[in-house]
Amino acid sequence: MILLSILAMTTVVFLSRYLFLEPKLPLKLNPTFQRILSYSSPAVLTAIWAPIVFVHDDKLALSFHNPYLIAAVLAAAVAWKTKNVIATTVLSMGCFFALNAIL
Structure with missing residues (x-):
């Protein structure tokens, strides 16, 4: 089965x-259906990362002690300014690992 x-x-x-x-x-x-389908990838990716970043221990975690949130904010800022995937990935992961070691 x-x-x-x-x-x-x-x-x-x-x-x-x-x-x-x-x-x-x-x-x-x-074209209308193609435009509608263009929103599916961002919607799925948001559904994946949002709970990881904002929810810990079944509670909303919006504090400076949340390394996921700080690294996500940094990643968004770097992506917006540089539009470089590698720089965004390396800087945000470095920030996350550093914060994880400190906090």
């Missing part, structure tokens, strides 16, 4: 990707 479930999920994922990525298929999305 588990193997059948895995194969079914694999088939669904493959077909959903194949329909949109195969250039020979006549399936084209209209």
Whole structure:
């Protein structure tokens, strides 16, 4: 039963990707739907990082003792100013590890 479930999920994922990525298929999305889909990646990423940054021990953690929050604020500022992914990643991770060692 588990193997059948895995194969079914694999088939669904493959077909959903194949329909949109195969250039020979006549399936084209209209501009409105493409614009709507452009918001899905930021929405999913926000759903992943927001609980990590803002919630600890099932409580809202908005303090200077939260290294996740401080590193996230730094990452947002560096990304906004430099628009450089590597600089943002290195600086925010360095800040996070330093704060984690200190706090």
